[in-house]
Amino acid sequence: MSSRENVTAVELDRQLDQFIDTLIEKNKADPQPPTEINDDWWNDLQRHPFFLKEMPEDGSELHPAVEALQALKWDDVDDTPKEKAEKFKEDGNYMFQLKKYKNSIISYTEGIKIRCTDSQLNAILFCNRASANYHLGNYRSALRDCVLSRKCKSDHIKAFVKGAEACMKLQMYKDVQSWCTAALLKEQERDERKRLVRDRKKKTEEEKILNAIKNRSIHLQTDPSIDIFDPNSSPLGSSIKLNDEDDTLIFPVVILYPEYSQTDYVKEFH
Template sequence: MACKAQYIGTEEERIALSLRLDKELDDFIAKKKKSAYKDGLKPEEWDKEIESHPFFMKEVPEGEELPPLLQGLQEIKYSPDSNTADDLAVAYKDDGNFNFKHKNYRKAVIAYSEGLKQPFNNSHLKAQLYNNRAAANIHLENFRSAYSDCKLALKETPNYTKAKKTLAQACKALGLYNECISTCDDLLLIRSDQAIHELRKQAVDDKKKLDRNKRKEQAMQRKKNIELTKLKEMINSRGIKFLSDPFWEKPETELPNKVYVEKDHLVWPVVFLYPEYKTSDVIQHFHEDNRFEEHLSQVFADFPEWDEEKKYTLESVVIHYEDPNGKIHSVEKTSTLRSVLSEPDFRVDGCSPAFLLHAKGSAAFDSFLKNYE
């Protein structure tokens, strides 16, 4: 609960304040002695009452001003006129240590930071404040801040063992395994420490795992690049064209379904569009040598739920695609996918060839044809 305060008076006034603090504390305790407890003295009740006195108050009630007594105590402790810069830095360090001990790590960080703001020149004290703040930040999982503070501590005091220990912990948490290992080696040259031995072992194990995963990723990427090169060569050799940029030049997230190679053949995700009902089917694995009728016979093995008039059958369905100039082209059901994709006017949009399907003789199909006359 540290705060900066203004000058509170002369030496005589400060002595008088000290005497008044003693008297008020005695009066407070004497008053409590006269209070009767019907059910006996309970520890939690005593704690609650004693904490109501400003001398023992842990926090100022929200919305209230700092009690004069507590303000006086803080002014004695934190007055820049009554303390040297070193004294103030030590006072803030002590506050930080108290909060650290009680696991109030955020308050500890604030206290150490206030200490570092003081204009003192004691390098070892600065190193202690930096290291202690780093240790608190490690508990808060602010590992990058902890790492930076350790570096600053060692800049002030290069052989500061505690700062090296904290640095090793921060490096381990950040995945800086080489630096963690080298820092542990430096510490173990000074003296054997089981905790440092264990930390070093963990860093070595984690580094091996990281290196192994990197090798796997690199191998997978090499394999992926080889497969993509082969895929591009096969697509280009078939004369297949795209409506815009080829799919391999687009972000992965834009293309959930992709063409792939299977035993020197291309397998495509193909979309069947039904404009009359504004719905579609996706054939995830359409082998380029498959005929359209092979997949349509499965799609229309039963009437689709949306086909209320039961018009769409293998026999009645007709297939078209639209070229970049807005003209439609008919597709025979006996055609293979490869033969259609290789036609000069066909364009693949993204990574999925798309086709328009209608029921022959339907009003929707007649309207479709009129639109393209």
């Protein structure tokens, strides 16, 4: 625990003692019958974080001790801007799950204000704030946040979806079509990029295997109908592999015993 957290914990203890002493003094000044509890005293007690049973209402005033507890999480000077923004995002997501949409908007907004350099994170913060605004019926604000999310990351598909939904609520039907069309195009572009990445990775792996075979002076009898890298070409459902840890080649092997009319299959022989 850092010295800052120690100081805050001590301060919380001091505030709790002061809080209870104040309530006692207030009760002495305005004593109640033994069978009754002063409503103000009870309400003040329930607002203290040690006695909270549920999260404060959206926009309600927080008890100083609650704010002090929040400071433990938010005011860590060792956090990078991205880490701080991540914390605000997580807090906003938690509030969103509790349907505390106003509080979630506050958290997302604080995360956005940090202006971290992670475009993906910023896009998520704007998009999540759009979702919270959407649930509150703030459709124009939701649409604006979707536009900002796309500016941070042009292929953030969730922003397109939420933008189309906001346009639908605003009866901007032509814009709904535009948002949906743009989303489909972006999704196709993203899928194509993923395919190219997979193909490049596959080609790199195959070249490594071929080089390993060549370096070992192994002669392969090629057959145009057989792809040595395709598991479906082998009755074992396996293919030639290279173990990167020890640079070992692994082959699927068929062993024939003609005198016994038997065959053995070894899926990974090395």
